[in-house]
Amino acid sequence: MPTDPFTGLVPRKMTASELARAIRLDIQAELDATNLYQAHIDATDDERAKAILAHIRDEEKEHAAEFVELLKLLDPDQATYLDEAPGDVAQIIREARGAAAGQGTGGPEGRLTVGSLLGRPQGEMEEGYA
Numbered sequence: 545m546p547t548d549p550f551t552g553l554v555p556r557k558m559t560a561s562e563l564a565r566a567i568r569l570d571i572q573a574e575l576d577a578t579n580l581y582q583a584h585i586d587a588t589d590d591e592r593a594k595a596i597l598a599h600i601r602d603e604e605k606e607h608a609a610e611f612v613e614l615l616k617l618l619d620p621d622q623a624t625y626l627d628e629a630p631g632d633v634a635q636i637i638r639e640a641r642g643a644a645a646g647q648g649t650g651g652p653e654g655r656l657t658v659g660s661l662l663g664r665p666q667g668e669m670e671e672g673y674a
């Protein structure tokens with residue numbers, strides 16, 4: 545049992561930049577914990593353990609999301625990237641699908657035809673090809 549009353553005390557408060565960095569490490573820790581608990585779920589057949597681990601895994605996901613929101617408050621540049629990410633990802637996916645459609649999966653001259661839609665899951669048609 546530690547007897548030092550100063551155990552765990554820090555020598556100073558963090559700067560705003562250091563706090564943002566610490567929160568990024570906290571996000572990383574939550575994501576690592578999520579993966580660890582999922583690995584343990586996958587590695588056991590004990591349903592009781594699976595249920596508890598899944599509950600805790602989901603809490604870690606919530607913690608990660610909360611830390612991301614805190615980071616957005618602490619680092620406005622990061623907030624901008626996070627806010628733009630959904631639109632950026634959607635654009636990248638649209639461009640990738642468009643490139644794939646133009647590289648032999650389409651009909652003549654790479655255009656999409658009814659036949660080029662075969663094999664795609666329902667609801668995955670691009671806009672304008674309904």
Ligand SMILES: [Fe+2]
Pocket residue numbers: 574577603604607
């Ligand atoms: Fe957590």
